[in-house]
Amino acid sequence: MIVHDERVPGPHGDVAVRVYEPVGTPVAALVWAHGGGFAAGDLDMPESDAVARRLQENGVLVVAVGYRLAGPGTYYPVPSDDVLAAWRWGREFALAAGVSPGLVQLGGASAGGNLAAGAVLRLLADGEQPPAAVFLAYPTLHDVPPEPSPAAAAAVAGLPPDQRWTAADVAAMYAGYLGGPAGPDGAPAPAVPGTADLTGFPPTFVLTSEADGLRASADEFARRLVLAGTPVFSCCEPGTEHGHLNRPGPRFDASLRRVLRWIEAAPDLTA
Template sequence: MMPLDPYLAERLHLVSGLTFADLADPGALSRFGEFMRDPKEWTQPDVVVDNRETAGPHGPVPVRTYTPRHPGSTAVLWVHGGGFLGGDLDMPEAHVVAAELAARAGAVVVSVDYRLANGGVHYPVPVDDVCAAWRWLRTELAADAEVVALGGASAGAALALAAALRDRDEALRPADLLLLAYPFAHFPVPALETATAADMTALPPTMRFTTADIEFMVRNYVGRLTDLPRDALPGAAPLHGLPPVHVLVSEYDDLRPSAELLARQLTASEVEVRTYLAAGMPHGHLNRTPALAEVDRSLDFFADALR
């Protein structure tokens, strides 16, 4: 076991005991914002950013494209996380990741603003939106690309994997590569190893997922906790016939066992898998910037796969 990243560890006092409900208080919100500040400001690399939309079965799907000055022959659809009910194209896990992958891999990256599980929206609407954006990327924007990859983070990784499974089941051209960051792919989530669980007791509630948190996300997304569709949390689906998968694992993450189980399931399904453990990092560490060394290495893990 590695200790929590030193930069994060020395700032834990800022969020000690804080819950997300506490963030309604301006003082608590200010402390949380200070905790989330990285060692230096992120500067966007030299990529052209364009907001567009594509048609989907539930209406237009907003997308944001990131094009390097000298693009290669690779394209990526990237799906942010947020428990199926939060997140947007401006969050670092969407904007920073997409810009960095475009610059590092010379790839055209499309970030998708799928409908969130709010206001009566449930599965399969978010998957439908991701599939619509993915098929637009593959057949129109990047029809001539040599490598077309599909990826996402946390709940977004589940959506990306579900889209890949639809392609397989419908005998469409599959992705050439899947990039899955700390995927939330199972319900129930397997238990943490004892040593990891003990090390995580010092983390504040804003860095943890309780059983109640996980059940809320699933119920909010699917509408129930039982008889879940196999591709809603797609670790339950048959996984054979998928392209190579790169799985990024956060070390201090209540959802880490889902990522690790998924990697074992893929291997058992004769799918090529590579994993990278982001040492000392909590869940959602791609919402930080490359100013943190382990975030930088995590982005390189995906960029190297694309190259």
């Protein structure tokens, strides 16, 4: 197996990616964006590196994206542009490695899930071919959190206050991504994919954490995908909190088994 860092051309300069090539012809490919509230995270965090290595061990080619983090002078659409550039490059790399176009997916965790979903919306708006399928792990997709289900609210109530992702916490996260509060017309649709028109969105696996203040956003997105006619597989990993792919262990292992089944079987599951 080979792991190597590359620089991908993008509109704001080169984008860092880390490529995880399995032994032999890959069974599938995933372009993968880590989380971190848009303003933190890197290619070495478990949510990026450990996830990629586990998939690589099971024959999946992974292109992990080191997009520019939001901060002073770096706001939407810069991270989104980086993910789009990495997707276009990663898809061509996967095809050249022998992966079928129907087995090249785009995905992300938490804020990376937002960036992945937003990239899909931008591809659709531009008339480009979207990914064959999408994987979103506990994504944040709304700048104003939807109302949680009773079960989700009960799970979050047991968390310490600083781990609950309140509406104020979410607003601050998106203000950091957008460079300030959304204007009177709201945030651009690709920055808040949960509010967008989802017509044409590809088949999607939505993985959530049980005790997660952002869970309602993912649940509402999955519901709206169904209404838009998109095949959806939604699973809540029991006994987990937000960001559980950053904590390798039994629940990480369980989630990655689900992800592998999705990546390899999505064409048949969604036909």
